[in-house]
């Protein structure tokens with residue numbers, strides 16, 4: 047192949063509109079270069095052949111060929127979340143585009159900046175049921191923050207520039223640009239990013255001083271305060287996490303986090319109470335229930351967090367800061383709503399804290415609150431016992447603890463993705479994150495099959511880092527084809543399967559809610575994951591008992607290439623603690639021996 | 653929260669949007685996707701260059717849900733401004749109806765007389781039918797249509813509500 051001989055100059059030109067005649071596809075790539083894009087995750091097809099041809103003739107942008115378009119979006123999401131940049135996807139029309147829908151919605155719910163380019167049939171054919179035609183903008187409208195069907199060649203450059211702006215600004219999210227084939231083949235003009243991107247789009251990022259002052263006044267008067275932080279902190283960049291750590295330190299308040307916010311506070315920090323919500327820690331949930339001032343930062347009162355709404359944090363004064371005004375008062379009515387970027391909110395709270403007198407209402411005396419919290423901590427709600435006999439069955443929590451300890455011992459920068467299920471919750475509980483942007487999980491949509499392609503995206507973004515997909519055996523099979531992508535690009539991804547031979551989370555709910563009728567939740571006819579890994583040119587390992595676990599983890603971490611580690615774990619383990627559906631935070635199940643009846647309403651909830 | 657806030661009220665949601673393809677679908681999709689109901693809907697370009705359109709949606713919801721609707725609509729990329737007008741906000745809301753009545757003899761004369769009282773104009777007439785044009789508040793149109801029912805009401809076409817705030821206040 048002789049790609050280098052036909053180089054198209056995609057370097058950004060001086061300002062303004064350039065009159066050199068480029069094809070629409072070349073214009074597209076030039077905008078991408080201008081936007082700082084280095085990698086595209088994609089899959090070719092008829093409608094995007096002109097774009098793939100233009101890609102072939104340049105070197106500025108790298109293309110990673112996935113094995114399914116859904117995986118392209120998840121890879122782009124993980125690329126975005128682990129770097130703070132916009133993830134980019136390129137797919138063909140029709141089935142290529144429809145295959146991205148799950149990924150786009152996943153990015154929508156977790157506020158991940160992704161721009162997805164889909165091919166479309168030529169403009170004259172739109173609406174004729176042409177081959178591989180789909181109403182892609184119609185199908186993806188509720189799954190994206192915004193989308194475009196580009197109809198004129200002169201709109202290619204401005205739309206693509208704007209798509210990046212919309213994806214990354216305000217509350218980030220996925221944007222889809224549908225590109226008819228004739229526009230990519232025909233001539234188009236390049237233009238710089240428009241100065242006014244979209245006339246009606248003005249996200250507010252700077253919070254108001256007055257609301258910050260009201261919030262801080264309430265915080266100063268708090269006796270049982272609690273920070274409840276979410277993915278918004280991660281989206282606001284690492285500086286937001288740094289600022290949060292300072293705010294927590296300065297105020298001396300305890301802090302809990304949602305699933306999406308893990309890593310903003312170091313897991314080991316004495317003021318960090320762990321995750322709250324359905325599988326959160328006892329201390330985090332009891333503190334949420336008992337606090338008198340709740341400060342929600344970049345979190346959105348998701349039902350996995352609140353449990354029974356009318357019993358959620360009763361009696362607390364609620365402060366809610368979010369970049370998206372529609373989140374405030376959506377689920378829980380709050381006393382102070384702050385619209386703004388989490389980093390700015392926290393920085394302004396820090397400033398305000400320093401200039402507000404200490405005793406606006408009552409002297410701060412949170413010592414007693416901390417005493418109460420330490421009592422709750424003694425329950426050790428994440429505790430478990432592992433039989434250490436070499437032939438004992440591995441408990442999944444223990445496997446994750448050992449993985450964390452041995453991975454930390456390598457000293458390498460570590461990124462963890464997950465699939466969806468019990469293993470995901472155990473990973474959240476037992477793999478301590480000390481930095482933001484290292485935890486890649488599908489929170490809002492709960493997409494099985496997210497983790498393996500996400501590991502691809504993270505490893506592409508951080509070639510030298512340790513990237514681990516903590517997986518369940520059922521989820522892994524949902525995008526298992528990505529082992530081929532991993533092989534092609536020699537990505538040293540480690541797939542750590544907690545193989546309980548069940549859709550464990552489904553089995554757990556069936557046990558608790560449906561009298562242990564395990565309808566269709568057994569993982570029958572599983573492949574031999576070791577041989578599977580080998581057939582995809584990787585290394586397969588298996589641990590069947592405690593005595594084999596450390597060795598397998600060590601081998602996995604030491605191996606320079608991709609590894610699938612099949613960790614055979616206890617089949618009947620349930621994920622605790624748990625707030626059963628329809629229950630309040632102070633009604634947690636701490637373990638299997640506590641068999642509280644789940645209410646009839648609870649059974650109706652997801 | 654007071655009980656007054658919890659009881660549903662009727663409101664007109666006026667939305668100024670960029671006149672681009674898909675903008676209406678985005679707004680409507682938001683309503684159906686989030687379970688808000690639409691009782692009537694109007695949309696037309698309203699500025700001299702036809703770059704902006706105004707969408708009016710009549711809905712019934714609690715104050716809290718109305719605030720949610722406002723916030724959800726406001727964050728759509730092509731939306732400039734949103735106003736939510738309930739009975740508490742001084743505004744004018746009007747719609748137009750075309751009402752076809754098929755009648756003869758006594759009933760035909762009754763229909764004409766009532767139409768006059770309502771200031772409904774016959775915009776089409778044949779030996780056996782009338783089409784009345786009537787503009788006004790929704791309840792006035794409802795009352796007129798109810799009165800036409802026994803007199804040979806055959807077909808109704810209504811525009812849905814267009815609304816605007818009273819006084820110098822603008823969207």
Ligand SMILES: Cc1ncc(C[n+]2csc(CCOP(=O)(O)OP(=O)(O)O)c2C)c(N)n1
Nearest residue numbers: 467468469494518519520521548549550551
């Ligand atoms: C695409 C998709 N389909 C179905 C579900 C529902 N679901 C949630 S967890 C789960 C089981 C996951 O099983 P496994 O990957 O083995 O993880 P485990 O719970 O056993 O750790 C299922 C089916 C989902 N979240 N996503």
Ligand SMILES: [Mg+2]
Nearest residue numbers: 518519548550
């Ligand atoms: Mg499983």
